[in-house]
Structures are given as C-alpha cells and as structure tokens.
Amino acid sequence: MMNEAEQVQLDNIANNDYEIYALLKQRYSPRTFKDEKISEKHIKQLFEAVRWSASSNNLQPWRFIYGVKGTEAYKTIFNCLSDFNQSWADTAPLLILTAYKEKKDDGGENFHALHDLGLCLGNMTVQAQYLGIGMHHMAGVDWQKAQDVFDVPDGFHISTAIALGYYGGDLGELSEELQEQETEKRERIPLQQFAFDGKWSDKQ
Template sequence: METVSQKQKKAETAFEILAPLKSRWSPRVFDEKPIPQNEINRLFEAARWAASSYNRQPWRFIYAKKGSKAYDKMIDCMSEFNQKWAKNAPLLIFTAYKEKTDEGDDNFHALHDLGLSLGNMSMQAESMNIAMHHMAGIDWKKAQNVFDVPEGFHVTTAIALGYYGGDLNKLPEDLREQETGERERKPHSEFVFEGSWKDRS
C-alpha cells in the first residue's frame, strides 16, 4: 500500500510556526478505520470553544458516518469531482451558519465565526492524527432540502475526515499526482500590508 505521511507533506515555512500548522494538509484518501464517536465529540467540542462575534456561535454542523444513508445523501450533494474521492472518507460533515442575529439583522460576521470554529476543529483533528479536507464543491441548495435545514440557515461547505495514511491506489492517477505534489502558499508580500493597503498585484 502506497501512502503519503504528514512528514512528507510538512510545509516549508518562511518563519517558524507551530508544528500542527506545518503538518496539516488535505488528503483525498484516508485510513479506512472509522472515527469513534468520542473522537467525533472532541472535534465538535473544539469547534464549540471558538471565538465568535458577541458570542453568537452561528455555526451549525451535520455529520454522517460511512455506511449510513445520510452519508450517501451527502455524497450525492457533492460536485462530480468531489464524489470521485470523498467516498474514501470515514466521516463527512456539512457546515452551515445562521444568517441573521437574534435581533433580525444580517450577521455580517457569521462566516468569519464559522471559519474560526473550523480552524479550532482542524487543529484538534491534527493533534488526533485526523485529516480534514474542506470542500466548496457542493450543491448547497440541494443539501438544504435533503437535510431539512430550516429557513435562516445557509449550508456552506463540506468536509471529508479520516485518519491520515490512506492508500493512494484508491485514487485516479491524476489525483494521485496532486496528492504527492509539493505544498505552496503565497508570500507575505502579496497579502500583508503595513500601514496601508499597497497594490502589489
């Protein structure tokens, strides 16, 4: 079995950062063993304690374990590309956020808060040798209907989760090449501005 380890994909950072941030990456294959319920609970507990504007905690999550009807429905809501590999994951999550505050105003910061909760979850997962692959490629309108999401909440992304160490041979050849490729990020000069925004595009 050919696998890709966290060590192999460790980021070559420009400055020293925390080890879990360097080792985190988004595989498309996972170890087949299921994630126990107590481990799933720990992931959501990490998300629970993320910072949020006015402590509104607008994030919501729907999850399903491989082998369940809900899991198959989640796969069916994904883009054709994501369906090719997401079926390798022992666990799937759909994320959503509450669109308005309790006062009825648009919650401008809800997506920011959802992102913070997923950042927490990602670092908790990393400490447990669990990989998370976040996806934008889902039919959110279909997901809203299939999973009975109430009005006022917006399905946003999907996440495939599983322990690191999946068999690369379960992927099509083109995806295997991506899986073993080097990780890259934009340099600070393209997104960090001191004092004022400077056009460096």
Template sequence: MIKKETPTAYEIHPLISGRWSPRAFDQKEVSEEAIRTVLEAGRWAPSSNNLQPWRIIYGVKGSDTYDRIMDCLVEFNQSWVKNAPVLMLGCYKKTNPKGQENFHALHDLGLFFGMASIQAHDMGIGVHQMAGIDFEKAKKDFGFPEEYHVATAVCMGYYGGDAKSQLSDDLHEQEHNKRKRMPQNAFVFNGNFKEQKQKENE
C-alpha cells in the same frame, strides 16, 4: 503515510505546519468519541458576540446521513470523497437574534473548522473542506430554514490512506504535491492596501 514539508518563513507550531488536506484516508473507523472531540474543539472557537452561528451535520460511512451528504456533492468530489470515513456539512445562521444580517457568521464558521482541523490533526485525523456542493439541495434535503446557509462540505479520516489505489492518477499526483502559500508581502500591509500587481512591479 505521506509526509508533507511546510516551508514556513517563520517557525510556527507543528500542529499548524503539519496539517494538510488529504483526499486518501486510512479506512480505520473514526469513533463517535473522536468525532465529538474534534467538534468540541470547534465549539470553543471565538465568534462575534458569542453567537456561535455554526450548525454541523455529520454522518459516518455506511449511514443514511453519510449517503445523503454524498448526494449533495458535485460529481468530482463524489469521485474521491467515498474514501473518507466521515462526511460533514458546515452551515451557519445568517441572522442575529434581532433578525439582522450577521456579516461575521461565515468568518465564524471558518474559525470553527480551523480549530477543529488543528484538533483533528493532533489526533492523526486529516480534514478536507470542499466548496463543491449543491448548497440549495443540501439546505432543502436537511430541512434548514431560510435564514441558514450551507457553506461547505467537509470530510475527515485518519491519515495514511493508499493514494495510489484510492485516487485517480491526477489526484494521486496532487496528493504528493509540495505545499505552497503566497508570501506575506502579497497580502500583509503595514499601512495602506496595495494591489498585488503593484507589488509585483516594485
């Protein structure tokens, strides 16, 4: 199984530093109980005014729902995501109970999957979120009303897949890439916001 090193600047919880987004998965079945456990962690994510705007559709490999989600993905994602035992759609309700725009709904959906991803990692399950999806097709095919938006597709399965046999050469190489993030001084400001270019010139 691929082990990723996370060069953190400060010591953080190993469930966070150990988490990463695989494209190759072990073909072990992800049970209904395991899926529901991961979703339960997301269920308890914080949300603005506790509106919990997230809506999740999931399907396991071999099911009609799995195939329908697959059909909504862009061709590039379809080429590798077939390795994943579980596919999901992450959606949110764009309006609050008063019919006004909920500007925080997308943020709250992100919190849902953030919590779910940590829970999944604790169970040995990798989660990979994808922007490459035909949002309008997914919205129509799964019967969402106008006030909803399909924001992301998600796949998950147990870590330990054979990246060499499951992925193209390019993606196999990416699977072994070192993890990296911007340093904090590129996005954290104790005072006024500064453009990154300004900081690079200092």
C-alpha cells in the same frame, strides 16, 4: 513500518519561511484516508473544539450535519457533492456539511457569521491534526440540494462540506491525476502579497 500514505503525510510538512506551530506545518488536505471509523470520542472532541472557538458577540452561528460511512446521512451528504468530489470523497469515514445562521436573534443581519464559521473550522482543523485526522474542506457541494434534502429551516445556510478520516489512506485508491496532486510540492503566496505594513500595497 510506515506505509506510503503515512510517508506522504510526513513529506507534506510545509516549508515555512518563518517557524510556526508544528500542527499547522503538518496540516494538509488529503483525498484518501485510512480505512478506519473515526471514534465517537474523537468526533465529540472535534465539535468540542468548535464549541470553544471565538465568536462575534458569542452568537455561535455555526451548525453541522454529519454522517458516518455506511449510514443514510453519509450517502445523502455524498450525493450533494460535486461530481469531482464524489470521485474521491467516498474514501472518507466521515462527511460533514457546514452551515451558519444568517441573522441575529433580533432579526438583524449577522455580518460576521461566515467569519465565525471559518474561525470554528480552524479550531476543528487543529484539533483534528492533533488527533491524527485529516480534513479536506470542499466548496464543491450543491448547497441548495443539501438544504432541501435535510430540510434545513429558513434563516440557515449550508456553506461547505468536509471529508474527514485518519491519515494513512491508500494512494492507489485515487486516479493518477489525484495521486500527483496528493504528492506535489505545497505552495503558498508570499507574505508580502497579503500582509501590508501601514498601507495597502499594489503587490498581488
């Protein structure tokens, strides 16, 4: 029998205007996760998905620091999160910091580094969904603190954090406000507001 959190996962399937790949429909950003360690095999598979993502000039500027719950690395990453994210992120069995290399090997600016980081995280997200793993990407991270405590070398920039875990967490671990957010209807802006045929549109 499915628990409440697993039912929420099913209920959170996006109501698309046009049919899309099933794993993309199912994906959402949970704030509670099953109390189960992510297997080492699955962690390697997530980063293998990153490894084979598209990259401008094949520079692969992405970098990651990760910590498994119960380790010092996990605690250190957690302590770099914003207060709001710390209110729920300790339900995640795995925390990740994302980073990118700012310049090319010849010293020139890598204008597309953040684009590549986003592409590889898209790959990781689909692979995670295939494995039954939810990912919650977080902008709320003190990147300067993270740079310092992890001794990140010059030329690399911490960007975001991610909380990961298998779907099926206990909603009761969250505050009432977060429980409401976890179960509310998913909304997206319509295509007409961001995809323009032939010329820029004033629709916003």
